[in-house]
Amino acid sequence: MSGAAGPGANLTALRSHNAALVLRLLRDAGEDGVSRPELAGHTGLTPQAVSKITARLRTEGLAVEAGQRASTGGKPPAVLRLVPGARHAIGLQLDRDELTAVLVDLAGTPVAARTAPFDFGAGAEEALTAATAEVGALLADACTGLTETGTETGGATGAAAGGGPGGGLLGVGVAAPGPLDHGSGVLHRVTGFPQWDGFPLRDALAERLGLPVVLDKDTNAAALGLVTAGTAPSAAYLHLGTGLGAGLMLGGDVYRGRGPTRASSGIR
Numbered sequence: 398m399s400g401a402a403g404p405g406a407n408l409t410a411l412r413s414h415n416a417a418l419v420l421r422l423l424r425d426a427g428e429d430g431v432s433r434p435e436l437a438g439h440t441g442l443t444p445q446a447v448s449k450i451t452a453r454l455r456t457e458g459l460a461v462e463a464g465q466r467a468s469t470g471g472k473p474p475a476v477l478r479l480v481p482g483a484r485h486a487i488g489l490q491l492d493r494d495e496l497t498a499v500l501v502d503l504a505g506t507p508v509a510a511r512t513a514p515f516d517f518g519a520g521a522e523e524a525l526t527a528a529t530a531e532v533g534a535l536l537a538d539a540c541t542g543l544t545e546t547g548t549e550t551g552g553a554t555g556a557a558a559g560g561g562p563g564g565g566l567l568g569v570g571v572a573a574p575g576p577l578d579h580g581s582g583v584l585h586r587v588t589g590f591p592q593w594d595g596f597p598l599r600d601a602l603a604e605r606l607g608l609p610v611v612l613d614k615d616t617n618a619a620a621l622g623l624v625t626a627g628t629a630p631s632a633a634y635l636h637l638g639t640g641l642g643a644g645l646m647l648g649g650d651v652y653r654g655r656g657p658t659r660a661s662s663g664i665r
Contacts, residue, residue: 424505461477485566487608490572493574518589518592525605528605529602574590576614579651582600
């Protein structure tokens with residue numbers, strides 16, 4: 398993809414970025430699927446790069462071939478579809494007085510969800526213990542529900558039972574009040590809760606859960622959710638509640654602005 402990265406860009410990161418582009422298009426295509434030429438056209442990747450990425454996704458069980466497009470001359474292109482249940486991820490929202498945990502598949506479809514009282518001002522140890530307990534209960538709920546319906550879980554059951562990488566959890570996305578540093582995963586002076594200033598929430602949760610963790614402001618996560626659930630690549634989210642905050646998506650990416658807290662207003 399021309400212009401995607403400058404000289405010295407990390408090759409592994411670039412490959413992951415390109416694979417994420419393809420996965421996003423597969424997710425958006427749904428049951429209709431998408432062909433390799435269509436993937437190349439939408440991403441700007443070369444046909445060879447698309448073939449390598451889709452071959453890897455098929456090997457990992459994340460995508461399958463499902464029929465062919467009508468031929469416009471030559472060999473009809475194969476259609477690829479996402480396998481939503483091949484992997485799962487956890488979303489965790491830490492609000493001032495409530496915690497919400499949700500387990501989703503690759504298509505973003507909720508598999509299980511829990512909501513529990515939460516005290517953001519109680520301190521780090523109590524907050525981490527509560528979050529860890531809710532994630533464990535969430536996975537237990539998912540396993541119970543899927544077992545009762547006889548559904549194959551792919552990732553959720555394997556992860557809850559200590560399964561291997563053949564079908565596990567990709568990680569945890571955490572939304573929390575700001576301001577915070579998305580890059581380092583460290584909270585700043587959260588409005589009303591100055592005791593969190595400088596706390597490495599991302600790394601602390603990753604250690605407790607044994608999973609990769611991504612941390613962002615709740616308003617940024619909400620804006621990302623609007624784009625993921627819709628068709629427009631840009632969206633703005635305005636929060637009017639205990640505090641005032643905003644999240645902004647431009648061209649499919651979270652806009653973070655400049656400065657130490659970047660897009661954080663410091664109010665929410």
